Amino acid sequence: MSGSFLTETEERSALRAAVAALGRRHGRGHDRESLWREAGKLGYLGVNLPEEYGGGGGGITELALVLEELGSAGCPLLMMVVSPAICGTVIARFGTDEQKRRWLPGFSDGSLTMAFGITEPDAGSNSHRLTTTARKDGDDWVLNGRKVFISGVDIADATLIVGRTEDTGTGRLKPCLFIVPRDAPGFHRTPIDMELHAVEKQFELVIDNVRLPAGALVGDEDAGLLQLFAGLNPERIMTAAFALGMGRYAVDRAVEYAKTRQVWKEPIGAHQAVAHPLAQAHIELELAALMMRKAAYLYDAGDDTGAGEAANMAKYAAAEACVHAVDQAVHTLGGNGLTREYGLASLITAARVARIAPVSREMILNYVSHQSLGLPKSY
Numbered sequence: 001m002s003g004s005f006l007t008e009t010e011e012r013s014a015l016r017a018a019v020a021a022l023g024r025r026h027g028r029g030h031d032r033e034s035l036w037r038e039a040g041k042l043g044y045l046g047v048n049l050p051e052e053y054g055g056g057g058g059g060i061t062e063l064a065l066v067l068e069e070l071g072s073a074g075c076p077l078l079m080m081v082v083s084p085a086i087c088g089t090v091i092a093r094f095g096t097d098e099q100k101r102r103w104l105p106g107f108s109d110g111s112l113t114m115a116f117g118i119t120e121p122d123a124g125s126n127s128h129r130l131t132t133t134a135r136k137d138g139d140d141w142v143l144n145g146r147k148v149f150i151s152g153v154d155i156a157d158a159t160l161i162v163g164r165t166e167d168t169g170t171g172r173l174k175p176c177l178f179i180v181p182r183d184a185p186g187f188h189r190t191p192i193d194m195e196l197h198a199v200e201k202q203f204e205l206v207i208d209n210v211r212l213p214a215g216a217l218v219g220d221e222d223a224g225l226l227q228l229f230a231g232l233n234p235e236r237i238m239t240a241a242f243a244l245g246m247g248r249y250a251v252d253r254a255v256e257y258a259k260t261r262q263v264w265k266e267p268i269g270a271h272q273a274v275a276h277p278l279a280q281a282h283i284e285l286e287l288a289a290l291m292m293r294k295a296a297y298l299y300d301a302g303d304d305t306g307a308g309e310a311a312n313m314a315k316y317a318a319a320e321a322c323v324h325a326v327d328q329a330v331h332t333l334g335g336n337g338l339t340r341e342y343g344l345a346s347l348i349t350a351a352r353v354a355r356i357a358p359v360s361r362e363m364i365l366n367y368v369s370h371q372s373l374g375l376p377k378s379y
């Protein structure tokens, strides 16, 4: 791996500029499918995947850069967080040769997509309480359980479902990961009516005696926790990139507006009460971006433990920076901040997603309290 997270290599700057140009061509109000297809064709969706499977041979650093730039142009691709980042990483690191051949080239060129399902209605933030269960039946697996808030199940060819094997009565999570095709018999999905203006929908899933062949299990039944964690750091780094892109988009719109809107003798941006909060939002986004790049750098260098702490902090910082940036951007536009024409009001709910998912702000504060500071647990 070349470069550091403090300065960008020429290659990465060129990638950033090319993705930004693609983003500008599509912009807000884009058609998700055509942007996904074009980004796939240009190799942007699989920049992190191995070259032998059609990927770019880069890391999460490059993938996060792509998502951040698309987001800052107003056209983030949410499925990048799950398909190439989580599912691509887990399959590339732990999948069988057959799984790699089946999925990675399609993730790389965007022709295949995989959703990721871990959240359950009765487990929520406590993944030790997952109850989706896999039972062995001859060579097959039979899966039963429920999931909630799973993004993009309708547009994904399959969903990577986190379950647990039946014989683990210890209460400790012994997860295992299964690839469940979209139309597998017994795999039922119902869209959840979200207050989100996003093209990717969230679904409640009922997994009712879904029968899967042995080859649906990703990697090793006994190494599930390791495999799951391998996907979670990229997920956090990518969520940070998603939030940073959105935050940058909002600040840019507000700055443009503040430079031209004039109701007294100077544009409103000349008033420090308007300018300072935007400067503050910019600083917060830059600080969070630095932590995101550190997390990606550590992850790409193979330091999973160091990356874990940095990825949590980056996700936290980016989500908070994004929520503040969007709030300030909406306020800067006055009444226009709430019109559909200017398109900022809908970001108020969208920005909150990064604060809740994939792990909530409080669960990150718990992690830092326990892991970084050594404070006792309350639960």
Ligand SMILES: Cc1cc2nc3c(=O)[nH]c(=O)nc-3n(C[C@H](O)[C@H](O)[C@H](O)COP(=O)(O)OP(=O)(O)OC[C@H]3O[C@@H](n4cnc5c(N)ncnc54)[C@H](O)[C@@H]3O)c2cc1C
Pocket (backbone or CB within 6 Å): 082, 116, 117, 118, 119, 120, 123, 124, 125, 126, 148, 149, 150, 151, 152, 202, 353, 356, 357, 358, 359, 360, 361, 362, 363, 366, 379
């Ligand atoms: C738009 C969107 C897309 C999503 N996409 C996916 C997806 O593709 N795949 C997937 O698997 N999941 C997805 N999720 C689910 C998301 O990861 C969960 O919503 C999240 O993990 C929180 O779980 P919960 O909603 O059950 O909240 P709960 O766990 O019920 O938490 C509710 C509140 O209580 C707080 N809380 C809980 N426990 C503690 C504690 N010990 N200490 C302090 N505070 C606590 C939380 O911080 C939170 O504020 C998505 C969610 C959203 C909103």
